[in-house]
Amino acid sequence: MKRTMLTATALILGAVPAFAATKADVLETYADIAHAGYEDSLITALTLEDAIEALIATPSEETLAAARAAWIAAREPYQQTEVFRFGNPIVDDWEGKVNAWPLDEGLIDYVDASYGGATDENPFAALNVIANPAPTIAGEEVDATTIDATFIADRLNEADGIETNVARGYHAIEFLLWGQDLNDTGPGAGERPYTDFVQGADCSHGNCDRRVDYLRAVTDLLISDLEEMVAAWEDGGAAREDVMDDADEGIVAMLTGMGSLSYGEQAGERMRLGLMLNDPEEEHDCFSDNTHRSHYNDGLGVQNVYLGRYTRVDGTVIEGPALEDLVAESNPALDEEMKTRLDTTMAAMTDLSDAAEGGFSYDQMLATGNERGETLIMAAVDGLIDQTATIERIVADLGLDAISFEGSDSLDNPNAVFQ
Amino acid sequence: MRLALAFSLIALPAVAGVDEAVNDVILPDLATFTTTAEQLDVAAQANCSPDALKGPYNAAFDAWVAVSDVRLGPLEQGALSIAFWPDKRGFTEKTLTRLISDQDDIIDTPEGFAEVSIAARGMFALERMLYDPDFNAYATGSYACDLVRALTRDLRRQAIAIEAGWRDTFADLLLSPGAPGNATYLDRSEAQRAIYTQILNALEFTADSRLGRPLGEVTRPRPTRAEAWRAGRSLDNVLIATEQAVTLARALADWEIPETEAALARVQEAARDIEDPSFQSIGDDLTKRLKLEILQQEIDGVSNAIEAEVGTRYGITPGFNASDGD
Numbered sequence: 001m002k003r004t005m006l007t008a009t010a011l012i013l014g015a016v017p018a019f020a021a022t023k024a025d026v027l028e029t030y031a032d033i034a035h036a037g038y039e040d041s042l043i044t045a046l047t048l049e050d051a052i053e054a055l056i057a058t059p060s061e062e063t064l065a066a067a068r069a070a071w072i073a074a075r076e077p078y079q080q081t082e083v084f085r086f087g088n089p090i091v092d093d094w095e096g097k098v099n100a101w102p103l104d105e106g107l108i109d110y111v112d113a114s115y116g117g118a119t120d121e122n123p124f125a126a127l128n129v130i131a132n133p134a135p136t137i138a139g140e141e142v143d144a145t146t147i148d149a150t151f152i153a154d155r156l157n158e159a160d161g162i163e164t165n166v167a168r169g170y171h172a173i174e175f176l177l178w179g180q181d182l183n184d185t186g187p188g189a190g191e192r193p194y195t196d197f198v199q200g201a202d203c204s205h206g207n208c209d210r211r212v213d214y215l216r217a218v219t220d221l222l223i224s225d226l227e228e229m230v231a232a233w234e235d236g237g238a239a240r241e242d243v244m245d246d247a248d249e250g251i252v253a254m255l256t257g258m259g260s261l262s263y264g265e266q267a268g269e270r271m272r273l274g275l276m277l278n279d280p281e282e283e284h285d286c287f288s289d290n291t292h293r294s295h296y297n298d299g300l301g302v303q304n305v306y307l308g309r310y311t312r313v314d315g316t317v318i319e320g321p322a323l324e325d326l327v328a329e330s331n332p333a334l335d336e337e338m339k340t341r342l343d344t345t346m347a348a349m350t351d352l353s354d355a356a357e358g359g360f361s362y363d364q365m366l367a368t369g370n371e372r373g374e375t376l377i378m379a380a381v382d383g384l385i386d387q388t389a390t391i392e393r394i395v396a397d398l399g400l401d402a403i404s405f406e407g408s409d410s411l412d413n414p415n416a417v418f419q
Numbered sequence: 420m421r422l423a424l425a426f427s428l429i430a431l432p433a434v435a436g437v438d439e440a441v442n443d444v445i446l447p448d449l450a451t452f453t454t455t456a457e458q459l460d461v462a463a464q465a466n467c468s469p470d471a472l473k474g475p476y477n478a479a480f481d482a483w484v485a486v487s488d489v490r491l492g493p494l495e496q497g498a499l500s501i502a503f504w505p506d507k508r509g510f511t512e513k514t515l516t517r518l519i520s521d522q523d524d525i526i527d528t529p530e531g532f533a534e535v536s537i538a539a540r541g542m543f544a545l546e547r548m549l550y551d552p553d554f555n556a557y558a559t560g561s562y563a564c565d566l567v568r569a570l571t572r573d574l575r576r577q578a579i580a581i582e583a584g585w586r587d588t589f590a591d592l593l594l595s596p597g598a599p600g601n602a603t604y605l606d607r608s609e610a611q612r613a614i615y616t617q618i619l620n621a622l623e624f625t626a627d628s629r630l631g632r633p634l635g636e637v638t639r640p641r642p643t644r645a646e647a648w649r650a651g652r653s654l655d656n657v658l659i660a661t662e663q664a665v666t667l668a669r670a671l672a673d674w675e676i677p678e679t680e681a682a683l684a685r686v687q688e689a690a691r692d693i694e695d696p697s698f699q700s701i702g703d704d705l706t707k708r709l710k711l712e713i714l715q716q717e718i719d720g721v722s723n724a725i726e727a728e729v730g731t732r733y734g735i736t737p738g739f740n741a742s743d744g745d
Contacts, residue, residue: 102508104508116513119508119509121507121508121509121643121644160639161635161636161639163507164507164508259738259739260739262739263739263740263741264739264740264741264742268741272496272499273499276499276500276536276537277503277510277536277537277538278534278535278536279510279536279538281508368525368534368535368536369534388739389603391739392609392612392738392739393605393609395736395738396608396612401734401735401736
């Protein structure tokens with residue numbers, strides 16, 4: 001009798017939190033996960049900075065390998081934050097500084113002859129600022145004698161308004177640590193030698209002093225950019241306030257981020273388009289061959305937001321009232337559908353990631369006529385597209401379709417501001 | 420009361436508006452695209468010279484733009500290999516150049532060509548081959564001539580496959596939401612929202628990309644970012660896409676949409692003012708730029724009118740679309 005009563009009590013207690021979840025509680029969890037994700041990104045970027053300083057102080061195979069490992073580790077938490085981007089204008093406006101892609105890497109440093117030179121869209125695709133202290137950009141001679149954070153941020157990044165002139169962020173650092181991946185759709189990542197960072201007579205490919213200046217400055221920039229975003233999600237921070245300001249609009253921002261990242265950005269732009277172009281440069285982390293982890297963590301970020309749960313880099317777990325609770329209360333079958341579809345996507349992402357870790361790298365999967373690669377990539381794409389349909393159903397089910405997607409409109413349409 | 424209810428059931432078919440959009444607009448337009456793609460291919464197999472093909476090419480492109488923005492079902496992915504644009508990193512030029520310099524025999528069979536990068540397939544690859552002086556000086560019997568024939572053959576195959584996919588399978592999903600086995604559209608409003616999302620997305624893409632890309636910034640216009648500027652059809656594409664969005668909105672609504680009609684008339688009037696159909700003189704003076712900006716604003720006006728006259732009345736808002744993201 002006592003047992004039964006205890007069980008009954010437990011059931012009631014267990015049920016209470018789900019029914020008690022308010023939109024404000026859910027948004028609190030969401031903001032907490034965002035804050036923890038950016039803080040983890042910052043922590044791992046600081047470790048990357050230490051590793052880069054060690055590489056600069058004593059260039060060797062070992063210090064270069066350690067810096068590369070630190071870069072890969074830093075990407076794990078960051079990619080899980082991409083789900084915060086769409087729907088949150090503060091994040092979206094900032095994101096281009098840290099994760100812009102694709103880049104015409106010849107802007108920054110030496111490239112192979114096969115890279116070609118200027119293109120229709122970008123006359124500066126092969127500018128090579130590390131070798132060129134006085135480049136001409138859009139008809140103006142630019143003073144690049146000193147490569148520092150200000151120069152990279154204010155003069156070089158998006159030079160002449162061209163978005164592939166990416167001079168800062170993770171992918172610029174990636175290029176400096178790995179160099180170009182010249183294996184086309186064959187195995188292997190970039191193979192930049194550590195001697196590219198050696199000062200004096202043993203310097204390879206020239207301008208090692210300027211290359212080191214660039215690497216140090218671009219790493220500093222990444223850290224200050226991440227600090228900015230950590231602050232934005234702290235109590236009283238602008239991004240958190242924005243989300244908490246109006247509960248319905250906050251929930252819409254969450255769902256907009258999940259849907260826009262899943263469908264247009266990841267399934268479309270990053271995965272399927274690259275596959276259909278069969279171009280190894282169309283992989284998101286093309287220098288390091290770490291693309292499979294980027295895709296995996298993007299998918300995981302979407303799942304984190306829905307379930308209201310994020311595992312930090314140190315293993316601690318941030319969790320609380322979740323979007324899932326709201327949906328489960330309103331429409332349990334729809335909640336099941338969402339969870340099933342998120343699981344399906346993550347199973348496909350796991351297969352993709354495991355295959356790549358096992359030696360079948362993402363650029364090999366993109367090769368013309370590679371059926372195994374196509375199957376692996378398209379399974380994840382299909383999962384992402386299916387989960388987007390369910391996200392739309394959730395918007396309708398929660399009665400949020402009456403709220404216009406203003407946030408997403410302004411993100412998609414920068415001209416709207418001009419008009 | 421009972422009478423009124425019965426009347427409303429009769430007045431509203433199972434999927435109000437979707438039926439008309441599918442049967443009266445999308446399927447007939449897909450058939451037109453197939454026909455024009457076939458005519459282009461027949462012409463190319465007879466004579467591959469650019470001068471012989473520009474007429475049928477433009478007819479097929481007109482027909483394509485009319486269906487291209489309905490990114491649903493077989494068109495959701497199929498559109499990518501018919502029209503790869505915008506091409507921000509010059510993949511079309513690069514891939515065509517590589518095929519031609521390698522004399523790659525992958526183009527010899529339809530199955531082989533279907534594996535080629537989408538950058539070197541479809542409308543924009545053909546545009547380079549027919550209009551770009553770096554590509555269009557080829558002779559009959561050359562590799563480039565064979566490539567053009569492979570391109571038109573591939574386009575024809577794709578058109579047939581997309582039309583068949585819609586007719587045989589996908590149209591039924593839109594027309595029978597909630598039917599057993601239909602996991603794509605669970606109820607009437609999902610089917611309506613699917614079409615509605617495409618209408619608004621077509622207008623947004625037209626304003627933001629077809630016009631926004633060449634407009635660039637006031638101090639830095641980007642004429643060579645205009646869509647199909649080499650073929651001189653940038654303005655045509657804007658107009659066809661906008662008119663088609665309104666045609667679909669008309670079909671989707673079971674009522675008159677006078678604000679939308681008026682907004683479309685303003686778009687057509689603004690377009691008549693534009694003298695350069697390829698937008699290449701956009702940077703010459705501010706008047707030319709202003710005319711394009713006005714056109715862009717009028718297209719936004721069509722979008723707003725459709726939201727008010729169709730979306731609000733049905734109680735639907737657009738879902739996610741393929742151009743969400745960057």
